[in-house]
Amino acid sequence: MKRLWIETVGCQMNVLDSELVVAALRREGWALAGTQAEADAVFYNTCSVRQHAEDKIYSALGRVRLEKEKRPDLIVGVLGCMAQKDQALVRARAPWVDLVVGPGQLHQVPRLVAAIQAGAGPQLEVSFDRKGKSRDEIARSFESYDPDRDPGMRPTPFQAFVRTQTGCDKFCAFCVVPHVRGPEQARAPETILAEATKLVAEGCREITLIGQTVNSYRWADGGRTHRLADLLALLDGVAGLDRIKFVTNYPRDMTPDLIAAVRDLPKVCHYLHVPAQHGSDDVLLRMKRGYTIGEYMEMLARVREELPHAAVTSDFIVGFCGETDAEFQTTLDLVRTAGFKNSFIFKYSPRPGTKAFDRLPDDVPDDVKKARNQALLEAQAEVSLAGNLAFVGTRQQVLVEGLSTRDEKKGVQPGPDGVAQLTGRTMCDRIVVFDAPVRLVGRLVDIDITSAGAWSLAGIVADGLADAVPLDAVRVHSIAPLTKPSTPAGV
Numbered sequence: 492m493k494r495l496w497i498e499t500v501g502c503q504m505n506v507l508d509s510e511l512v513v514a515a516l517r518r519e520g521w522a523l524a525g526t527q528a529e530a531d532a533v534f535y536n537t538c539s540v541r542q543h544a545e546d547k548i549y550s551a552l553g554r555v556r557l558e559k560e561k562r563p564d565l566i567v568g569v570l571g572c573m574a575q576k577d578q579a580l581v582r583a584r585a586p587w588v589d590l591v592v593g594p595g596q597l598h599q600v601p602r603l604v605a606a607i608q609a610g611a612g613p614q615l616e617v618s619f620d621r622k623g624k625s626r627d628e629i630a631r632s633f634e635s636y637d638p639d640r641d642p643g644m645r646p647t648p649f650q651a652f653v654r655t656q657t658g659c660d661k662f663c664a665f666c667v668v669p670h671v672r673g674p675e676q677a678r679a680p681e682t683i684l685a686e687a688t689k690l691v692a693e694g695c696r697e698i699t700l701i702g703q704t705v706n707s708y709r710w711a712d713g714g715r716t717h718r719l720a721d722l723l724a725l726l727d728g729v730a731g732l733d734r735i736k737f738v739t740n741y742p743r744d745m746t747p748d749l750i751a752a753v754r755d756l757p758k759v760c761h762y763l764h765v766p767a768q769h770g771s772d773d774v775l776l777r778m779k780r781g782y783t784i785g786e787y788m789e790m791l792a793r794v795r796e797e798l799p800h801a802a803v804t805s806d807f808i809v810g811f812c813g814e815t816d817a818e819f820q821t822t823l824d825l826v827r828t829a830g831f832k833n834s835f836i837f838k839y840s841p842r843p844g845t846k847a848f849d850r851l852p853d854d855v856p857d858d859v860k861k862a863r864n865q866a867l868l869e870a871q872a873e874v875s876l877a878g879n880l881a882f883v884g885t886r887q888q889v890l891v892e893g894l895s896t897r898d899e900k901k902g903v904q905p906g907p908d909g910v911a912q913l914t915g916r917t918m919c920d921r922i923v924v925f926d927a928p929v930r931l932v933g934r935l936v937d938i939d940i941t942s943a944g945a946w947s948l949a950g951i952v953a954d955g956l957a958d959a960v961p962l963d964a965v966r967v968h969s970i971a972p973l974t975k976p977s978t979p980a981g982v
């Protein structure tokens with residue numbers, strides 16, 4: 492039996508893609524390797540959103556070269572966004588790479604691996620660039636990759652990502668996603684419903700719908716257009732499903748019907764990731780984000796009115812081309828006043844192929860970017876702490892996800908009574924840590940919140956553990972080579 496090691500960087504899309512690639516290769520007789528050293532194939536599923544993510548992969552390729560020299564039969568693969576963006580450049584920089592496959596061609600991986608094993612030499616499969624062909628031709632070259640799921644390959648058996656669409660058509664000036672993930676293409680509602688129903692039958696209790704701009708979802712069928720609100724209503728009716736989340740949202744598509752769906756559908760989590768990216772109209776214009784900060788705040792006010800307890804989170808870019816001190820101050824002011832639960836904050840990283848890269852100088856010095864990044868992190872930490880402190884003394888229902896980061900890092904083995912420090916999430920996506928029996932993993936449990944930090948809550952299991960909703964056939968296991976996403980899908 493051949494063994495595979497796969498490392499995944501980037502967003503939930505990549506985590507899901509890795510899950511599906513592994514499942515496809517398992518059907519061809521492959522198994523996951525316990526360590527990279529014992530693998531017959533080493534794959535990197537890559538991200539191109541920031542230079543740093545690409546640098547990490549080229550460093551990893553440098554390290555795997557030594558292994559490849561010792562074992563020429565080792566198959567080294569680069570999958571995902573970097574494969575689409577850099578294409579032949581990957582092999583020019585790392586000629587020991589055997590396989591380069593873009594995100595729109597992942598269905599070809601088993602065939603390409605078999606070809607390499609049969610001696611056909613290095614294989615490259617990518618989709619068309621977004622210039623020089625019709626939209627339809629380009630869209631067809633980014634094939635949806637949603638084969639049957641393998642329940643053993645999900646990071647946990649009770650949670651799953653479900654793709655609603657691929658690609659993006661927004662073309663924000665800084666973003667490489669429309670180029671590497673292709674045109675926006677939705678999946679049919681009935682296909683998504685069938686996948687969710689199957690996942691629930693396999694023990695899944697929470698699904699997270701993912702799309703680069705998930706709330707732009709649009710499926711036209713027989714004169715009717717289905718939007719994300721319609722899809723949520725459909726999924727809310729799936730018996731046995733407890734929670735539905737969706738990421739990432741584009742501010743202008745946070746429509747009243749969607750907010751009403753989140754308010755009215757009991758299984759939909761009150762958690763909305765809606766990246767603002769900046770607080771200044773001038774910078775938003777340079778970013779080509781397509782809205783003003785006034786329009787963003789109007790959207791936020793509608794969310795707060797209809798969903799007063801919802802957690803809203805954001806992404807921000809600091810040090811974008813030409814960002815002045817005064818413009819940065821507007822982002823700081825936004826973070827101090829908007830009440831985001833948390834924000835993902837990034838220093839601007841110029842991406843070849845984007846409008847900003849071609850037309851705007853990357854003129855904010857790196858030390859200024861770092862200082863602004865730090866200042867924004869500190870401002871967000873204060874806001875997050877204040878938001879979390881309001882939960883102390885309340886009782887929250889959490890879905891127990893597994894060992895806390897602390898106990899996972901320590902490699903803690905639960906004691907004879909099976910107790911360890913566990914972590915779970917509330918309906919509004921707040922992380923809660925608590926000591927409890929490991930058998931509760933995968934269950935909904937009430938926790939009394941006793942203290943709060945900026946990034947998590949702590950608590951104790953509430954009276955009446957017997958009320959914890961049992962999950963049939965809980966299988967707590969880890970598939971080490973698959974990692975948790977470092978950012979939400981989309982940016």
Ligand code: SF4
Binds near residue numbers: 661703741
């Ligand atoms: S930032 Fe988001 S909306 Fe803009 S192009 Fe990138 S993925 Fe699309």
